[in-house]
Amino acid sequence: MRTFIRVVEVWVPGNDRTMLEFGAGLYGTASRFGVLSRQMCFGRGEGLPGQAWEAGRPVVLKQFEGSVFRRTQAAHAEGLTCGIALPIFAGDVLTSVLVLFCGDDEDHAGAIELWANDPAQSKDMLLADGYYGTTADAFEFISRRTAFRKGHGLPGLAWESGLPVFQEDLGKGERFLRADSAVKVGINRGFAIPCATRDHTHCVLAFLSAMATPIVRRFETWLPDARSEHLHLVGGFCEATGTVYEGGGNDFLEPGQGALGRAFLTGVPVLSSSAASEPGLVGVAAGAAALDTMVALPVLRDGRITALVAWYF
Amino acid sequence: MPINTTPALNTKRTLQIEDVGMVFPTKRGPFVALRDINLEVQRGEFVTLIGHSGCGKSTLLNLVAGLTTPTSGLLLLEERELKGPGPDRGVVFQNHSLLPWLSCHDNVLLAVERVFGEDENNQRLRNRTVAALELVGMGHAAAKRPHEISGGMKQRVGIARALAMEPKMLLMDEPFGALDALTRARLQDELMKIVATTGATVMMVTHDVDEAVLLSDRIVMMTNGPAATIGEVLRVDLPRPRDRVALAENRSYVQYRKEVIDFLYTRHSHVEKAA
């Protein structure tokens, strides 16, 4: 099963903090793209990671040609059609930039939306940018004209809670059927994460995908307890096994333990290509579902880590 | 004399609703009807409030009309705080509320007199009244009493009465709810024409999805009560004038409709309380 997100990269500021250097990457089948990327580095404003750094908020890149993107040919060669860069801030300091590449084609459909609210302007969360790929225009048409309030709609829920939100069934199936029958079912899964921004606007990145192309194979939400001593699994969803339920009282991770623990400690996303060998629950679940790559992504608010999201591919 | 809406100050924001909440004291304790309502309406906009029964949309309209005072928050009409009802917000009720002992002409004249009586002579007041009735196509029935005309005609007179005051905003609470489908359709078309002519700023409450999409510039979708709030706001970008027959096949119209229905029936289906 191919996932909508095909490539995950982590870029970190270099020692002198003038350039973003390659930190880690999961390339799946796009190995040549990986080879190229490892050799690159970006200044502020350069390339996709640099753009996000400069903008201080997530950037969605839909059109590689004629943009700041520097790996256009390689991306096309691997069937990557959209890039998203999420800058991760601890307060005003950039800790890293997470870059995702998605690929959809006739058989696989998905959409990525960046929603933003400027509290100084209004109480509406509006579509700042979106990648709709091969999905029907109708979805984009409505999204561009919709404003969500806090707590409503997928982006609104992430905005209100400050935590990742997953919706197994968006109930929007019919809208996204294309004219021909290439796409078998419409968009049904939604996943939204709140993103920190430098300018204190509220941003939510929403991933929507069709059943044939899940966003990720499994995702989990982990929360630190009140004294930030342990990380607890609170829920999630797995394509293979369905809803993931809360972990038991003894199933927790310590700071620094495994990919999630390290992400918690450093505030930098951690990638692992052998998920099954992760400690605790993580490894067990990954092994059971035959998932080998994972991303541990910290969600920050006001400089503090409020949650960690684990994506498995 | 043509009917205008009062030329506003140099502001494009006719109405601002800021953090408004409404709590009613009842025998069983305080009832939170509305919370955290924030909305701006621009001059000349047609905004619809839609939601299930009991979602507080009529309460919100009453707050804008000034018939109720909010327990928290602020309402501003052209940058000035609302203090009670007044002829600057013309209200069209669902029950036309025409006074049965007055003719249609006198019903409208009552409003005209109230607003312009001090400054204008009787002839001018009568001219205004006649113009308002002609605007809604009721000029020929001006002398009739409400019990002599049909429901649709009564509602038209209600609209004439509201517009004759040249209000800053027109507020309509399910104005066509009590009418049959054909009359409702015709009045919707006429309302669009009147609004286009007068440039009125309108806020309307409805629970009819098609009516909302056909008439509005923006649809404000409210969640279920109690403690109802605004969930989603949809901007309807259909070009005007809008023809209902042509729109029935318009893809965008269908999408808009589906989004509102999704909101109402998929995401916020109304749960009937056990009696």
Added chain:
Amino acid sequence: MVSAVFHSPRDAALIPETKADAKPTRTAAYAGAAHPAPAKLPRDPFDWRGLGGRVFPPLAGMALLIGIWGLLTANSTTFPTPLATFDAAWKLFANPFYRNGPNDQGIGWNVLYSLERVGLGFGLAALVGIPLGFVIGRFALLNRMVSPLVSLLKPVSPLAWLPIGLLVFKSANPAAIWTIFICSIWPMVINTAVGVQKVPEDYLNVARVLKLSEWKIATRILLPSVMPYLLTGVRLSVGTAWLVIVAAEMLTGGVGIGFWVWDEWNNLNVAHIIVAIFVIGIVGLLLEWALLAVARRFDYS
């Protein structure tokens, strides 16, 4: 041009709008004929059967009554027969407006005197009761103050008030008027108050949106809206008032139809008493009908 934009009234007739009450809708002609002339219907033949149905039963009832009366009194020495009563009536109505002295006047005068007292008492009751009703209907505090009092005094027979009237006014005429006043006022107050409270919220909302002054609300909205209730109150009062005046006059004497009844009893003129009964009944009926006609004029539905 504003008028060019809308449907002309003619177009409005193309699709007939049904009205609240069922009246036959005019089938619209095609565009061009604005108001089609109604077709001439053949004249209905005179409805003899309907007329018979309405007139015959009451006449039959009356005849039955008179028949029974005649049978019962055929051999009586004290009670007059229908024929004797009719004879007496004939004589009385031959000259209803004679004056032989303060205690001996025509039946017409007596009826008029009674009506005058009713009119005065009634008028005073309206003058006091209707505004009072308005005020307690509109202001809840006053309602709570006055209502218990009204409820307490309402069931008291007006005749119990008569001695107080005599005591205070020291004369029969004002006392009788006072009694009429006290018996008529309660329905007026109560009905007016109820009418004010029952004014539909919508009309009051209209008043609020228009920001009408309290006076304008009272005159343009409350008064017309309350009128039907008010008139019901008046109609109820009139029946009682007419009843009470006869009794009051019997007790106080002087002039009036009630006094006349008592006087004829003293003269053992039973036929005259029976005539008086019919006269009182007829006048009472006429009063009802008159007020009913007024009420119908103010009915807006």
